[in-house]
Amino acid sequence: MRADRLITDCQLATMVPGGAPYGTIEDGAILVRDGRIAWVGARVDLPSHQAVQTDRLDGRWVTPGLIDCHTHLVFGGDRSGEFEQRLGGATYEEIARAGGGIVSSVAATRAASEDDLYASALTRLEGLKASGVTTVEIKSGYGLDRESELKMLRVARRIGREAGVRVRTSYLGLHAVPPEHRADRAAYVDLAIDDILPAAHTEGLVDAVDAYCEPIAFSTNEVARLFDKARDLGLPVKLHADQLSDGGGAELAAKYGALSADHVEHTTGAGVRAMAQASVVAVLLPGAYLMLRETTPPPIALFRQHGVEMAVATDCNPGTSPVTSMTAALNLACVQFRLTPEEALAGATRIAAKALGLQGDIGMIEAGKIADLAVWDVERPAELCYWLGKPMLTSRYLAGQPN
Template identity: 85%
Template sequence: MKADRLITDCRLATMTEAAAAYGAIEDGAILIADGRIAWVGPRADLPAHEATQTDRLDGRWVTPGLIDCHTHLVFGGDRSGEFEQRLNGATYEEIARAGGGIVSSMTATRAAAEEDLYASAVARLEGLKATGVTTVEIKSGYGLDRDAELKMLRVARRIGREAGVRVRTSYLGLHAVPPEHRANRPAYVDLAIDDILPAAHVEGLVDAVDAYCEPIAFSDTEVSRLFEKAKMLGLPVKLHADQLSDGGGAALAARYKALSADHIEHANEAGIAAMGQAGVVAVLLPGAYLMLRETTPPPIQALRRHGVAMAVATDCNPGTSPVASMTAAMTLACVQFRLTPEEALAGATRHAARALGLSDEIGTLEVGKAADLAVWDVTRPAELCYWLGKPILDRRYVAGVRAYPGLAAFHAT
């Protein structure tokens, strides 16, 4: 077997659904050819091969590259002032109704040049890459007009071409009503659904369609119109659901067989059961839960009971989750929501891949999948959720290309 690279002298957390915890192989090896895993298994079973390059990892653990399946990475400005307001007692809803929140980020994003949006997003991305991320989802939703929404999505596509990660984009036009349409809300809904989404789709900028379904955002009826349009265009959907109240978002996501329903702190049992039947992934966002000082956690036991896959993501955004560390998100999921470390790692790999519709491509260490890997200086996989702030990533591989943490993070070696 010919290979571009042999990775050996390592322990593998394959994250396949195997009998062993973490799908672990204690003394493993991986052969990589043309950016994909050509063979993976116990080193004792390594087939005859010719590898151009050999990387010996001195017993380090290898996992699939981590996947941040819910971010708002591209935006202008920041909202540290609103952070102070919340600490002084203001609620998220009060800030939003006073013209802050998403609309504040909208103003800064509309004013920012594409180059500036790219530079600031890539700076935030360094924190994700330094914590093992090889794939990131990036939403629009801070433009809220045609030009700015397309600008955000173009920046996201550029990040995928140039910044050493895979990128999936989500169009989030139904995120908030911009000020110029407050007197005529239906006109904005029409614009978002019938003008901006088709324009973004024609340019090839959209991988999925998202919406924010809450009393302070958009209704079940409005979101359904958007999802019907997405279906016409052949695009999968996902939903910000039941974060602040039980608005039936989980059931709505299930009705449209969404890739995921995200947040879901207030989802009811019937909605969770519907998600399980429809195969909708629950994306848990502990960063927002922490920063908003919420007290109602997602219904983890109900999710387990109904067999709903649980992904974990940072929700990196300027207002409610300024989190740029995937391992921190995993730690918070364990501490706040009582996930096990194995559940959290599955949530950042196998289940996150499913939440992006990429299960056939990434998320586990299996033959034929992309050679996106993270290598860790740990003695057991649980340490990925144990340390908070300690640098534990040794290196990443994206399509078999080795990359290191830090600003000069991508090297074609």
Template identity: 80%
Template sequence: MKADRLITECRLATMVQSDEPYGAVEDGAILIHHGKIVWAGPRGELPKHKAAETDLLGGRWVTPGLIDCHTHLVFGGDRSGEFEQRLGGATYEEIAKAGGGIVSSVRATREASEDDLFDSAMGRLEGLKATGVTTVEIKSGYGLDMEAELKMLRVARRIGKEGGVRVRTSYLGLHALPPEHRDDRDAYVDLAIGDILTAAHDHDLVDAVDAYCEPIAFTTAEVSRLFERARSLGLPVRLHADQLSDGGGAALAARYGALSADHVEHTTEEGVKAMAQAGVVAVLLPGAYLMLRETQAPPIALFRQHGVKMAVASDCNPGTSPLASMTAAINLACVQFRLTPEEALAGATREAARALGLYADVGRIRKGLAADLAVWDIDRPAELAYWLGKPMLHARYVGGDPS
């Protein structure tokens, strides 16, 4: 068997579903050729091969590279002042209605150059990479006009080329109402669904379409129009659903066969059943839950009962989740939502890949998938959920190359 690289003397948490927790292989090896895994399993069963490079890992654990499937990584400025306001008692809704929130990030993002946006995003990306991330989803949604939305998406594509990670982009035109359209809501919705999305698609800048469905954001009718347009362009959809209230977002996501419904703190059993039937992944965002000091957790027991897959992501953004660590997100998912460590790690690998439509490409250590891997200085996989802030990453591989 031809191979560019052999990784051995390691333990594998393959995250392939099996009777073995974590899909674990205690004494494992991986063969990589042309950026893909061509064999993975017990070292004693290693086939004959010719590998140009051999990496001996001294018994360290190897997992699939972590996948952050929900981020707002590209934005201008920050909102640390609003953080202080919330600590002083102001609610997220009150800040938004006073011209803060998303709209304040819109102003800063429009004023920033592409290079400035790239440089600031790369700083945040370093935090994610240092916690084992090899794939990142990046949304637009802080531009809210033609020029700035396309600028954000171009920066996201550049990160995918220069940042040492795989990137999937999401067009989030229905994120907030820009100030210039405060008195002409319909005109903005028409612009976001029509000209801006069309331009983003024509320039190959968008991999999926997203929206924020809440009373302070956009209605189910408006989101339905966006999703119909996405469907006509052959683009998959995702949805910020039921974060602050039960607005029927999960059911709407299911109706359109969305890849995921994200946040879902207020989703009802009816919505959970609809997600299960449609195969919609629930993306859990414990960073936002923590920062907003929410008290209603997502319906984890219902997701388990009805077989809804659960992903975990950072929701890295300037306002409600300034979190740039996937191991911290894994820890918070366990502590706040009571996921098991295995569920949380699956949520940051296998199920996160499913939420991005990348299940056949990344997220498990398995023959035929990309050789995106994270190597850890740990004694057992549960440590990735246990430690908060401890450096554990030994190495990353993206497409089989050390990074």
């Protein structure tokens, strides 16, 4: 067998379900050809091969590269002042209704150049990469006009080309009503759906369409209009759903066959059942839950009971989840939501890939998949969820190349 690279002397957490915990292969080996996994298994079973490069990992653990399937990585400014306000007793809703929150990030993002946005995003991306991330989803939603939304999405595409990660973009035009449209939100909804989204799609900047469905944001009827447009354009959808209240977001996501419903702290049994029937992934965002000091966790037991798969993501954003470590998000998901370490790690690999529609290419160490890998200096995979802040990554591979 011809191979570009042999990765050997390692323990593999393949995350392939149905076998050993974590899909473990002890004393494993991986053959990589043309950026994909050509063979994986126990080293003793290694087939006859000719490898250009051999990497011996001294017994370290290898997982699929981690996938952060929900971020707002590109934005201008920060909102540390609002952090102080919340610590002083103000609620997220009060800050938003007073003109803070998302709208304050809009002003900073509009004022920033593409180069400025790119440079600031890279500082946050370094934390994600250092915690094993090889794929990141990046949303728009802090521009809220045509020029600025397209600017954000162009920056996200540039990150994918230049910054050593795989990027999927989501158009989040229905994130908040911008200040200039407060007196006529319907006009902004029309603009976001009928003008900005088609323009972004024409430029090839959109992989999926997202929205924020809450009483302080957009109604199910408004989101349904957006999702109808996305369907017309052949784009998959996802949804910020039921974060602060039960607004029927999970059911709406299920109705449109969404890739995921994200946050879902207040999702009811009916919503869980609808998600299960439509195979919608629940994306858990424990960083926002922590920062907002929420007390109603997602219905984890119901998700398990009905077979709803659960992903984990950082929700990296300037206001409610300034989290730039994927392993920190795994720890928080276990501590706050009582996920098992294996559930959490699956949620940042195999299931996160499904939440982005990429399950055919990434998320497991399996023959045929792209060789996006993370190498860890740990004794067992559970340590990736156990340590909070400890550097554990020793190297990453992106499409079989050290990165």
